[in-house]
Amino acid sequence: MTNQPYALAIHGGAGTILKSTMTPEREAAYKAGLHAALKAGEDVLRAGGSAVDAVTASVCALEDEPLFNAGRGAVFTTAGRQEMDASIMDGRDRSTGAVAGVFGPKNPVLLARLVMETTPHVCMIGDHVLELGRKAGLEFPEADYFFTQARWDALQDTLAMQAKGEDDDDPARRHGTVGAVACDRQGNVAAATSTGGWTGKMPGRVGDTPMPGAGNFAENATCAVSGTGHGEVFIRYTAGAEIAARMRHRGESVIDAARHVVMQDLGQNDGSGGVIAVDAKGVLTLPFNSEGMYRGWVQEGTAPEVAIYDE
Numbered sequence: 313m314t315n316q317p318y319a320l321a322i323h324g325g326a327g328t329i330l331k332s333t334m335t336p337e338r339e340a341a342y343k344a345g346l347h348a349a350l351k352a353g354e355d356v357l358r359a360g361g362s363a364v365d366a367v368t369a370s371v372c373a374l375e376d377e378p379l380f381n382a383g384r385g386a387v388f389t390t391a392g393r394q395e396m397d398a399s400i401m402d403g404r405d406r407s408t409g410a411v412a413g414v415f416g417p418k419n420p421v422l423l424a425r426l427v428m429e430t431t432p433h434v435c436m437i438g439d440h441v442l443e444l445g446r447k448a449g450l451e452f453p454e455a456d457y458f459f460t461q462a463r464w465d466a467l468q469d470t471l472a473m474q475a476k477g478e479d480d481d482d483p484a485r486r487h488g489t490v491g492a493v494a495c496d497r498q499g500n501v502a503a504a505t506s507t508g509g510w511t512g513k514m515p516g517r518v519g520d521t522p523m524p525g526a527g528n529f530a531e532n533a534t535c536a537v538s539g540t541g542h543g544e545v546f547i548r549y550t551a552g553a554e555i556a557a558r559m560r561h562r563g564e565s566v567i568d569a570a571r572h573v574v575m576q577d578l579g580q581n582d583g584s585g586g587v588i589a590v591d592a593k594g595v596l597t598l599p600f601n602s603e604g605m606y607r608g609w610v611q612e613g614t615a616p617e618v619a620i621y622d623e
């Protein structure tokens with residue numbers, strides 16, 4: 313049995329507040345949220361836990377933090393509702409579970425994990441999967457738990473722009489997603505991702521997050537990837553699977569493969585955003601082509617680090 317140093321990376325979305333409008337107080341709050349999520353995942357790995365459990369713990373912490381667009385604090389559709397997507401993938405055997413367009417569970421990633429572990433399916437929508445979550449004892453808070461005034465105000469701004477025929481190009485208002493990738497001491501990798509999607513998305517729109525190989529992917533032979541950004545482009549360029557394919561077929565490192573996909577495939581095709589990725593040796597990379605990406609990382613024996621901009 314291998315016993316190598318663990319590694320963990322997280323993101324809180326590439327749709328960051330523009331540096332010019334960020335205040336020191338907000339920056340500190342985002343960084344505290346990232347540190348808390350890193351700690352949740354690292355505690356699992358330090359105790360000898362699996363990569364799957366670590367990414368679950370980190371993503372739950374990010375879903376619970378209303379600053380990030382997932383779980384509590386998810387953005388609103390044009391119809392004023394919150395529709396959440398989430399997924400998880402285990403690099404040991406490529407088992408994966410996902411949910412799309414759900415509203416109800418406090419932690420959509422736990423519902424995705426339930427799909428992975430208790431059903432023969434990969435992706436589920438609708439009432440039945442919610443019922444599955446209730447029966448399994450997942451927490452379903454009151455609906456107003458998920459509401460945040462800031463996201464509601466952002467929707468009103470976006471709707472006003474849409475009415476005038478203008479594009480809403482403020483990434484902080486539009487975007488966000490949370491995710492984690494980990495490599496545990498056994499050299500197993502996993503990825504989990506969760507999102508409210510886009511402010512002002514059409515009801516029923518599904519993004520890249522619950523699509524394995526687009527916004528989330530894990531395979532021990534190559535890497536684990538969690539993406540954030542313009543989901544439609546991540547889907548069309550199968551971002552996560554493409555990073556793995558470059559490693560598998562071209563022999564590229566996780567660093568080179570992720571960089572190529574983020575900067576070329578996505579970056580040159582209107583696909584703003586970034587990814588976090590880790591290979592089975594624990595090599596981490598966190599490239600993005602946007603102004604910033606809320607992110608954090610830790611490797612066994614080093615101090616956890618968080619960052620927002622290109623610093």
Ligand code: ASP
Binds near residue numbers: 508510543544
């Ligand atoms: N990728 C997410 C989506 O398109 C949004 C984001 O990461 O900003 O649903």
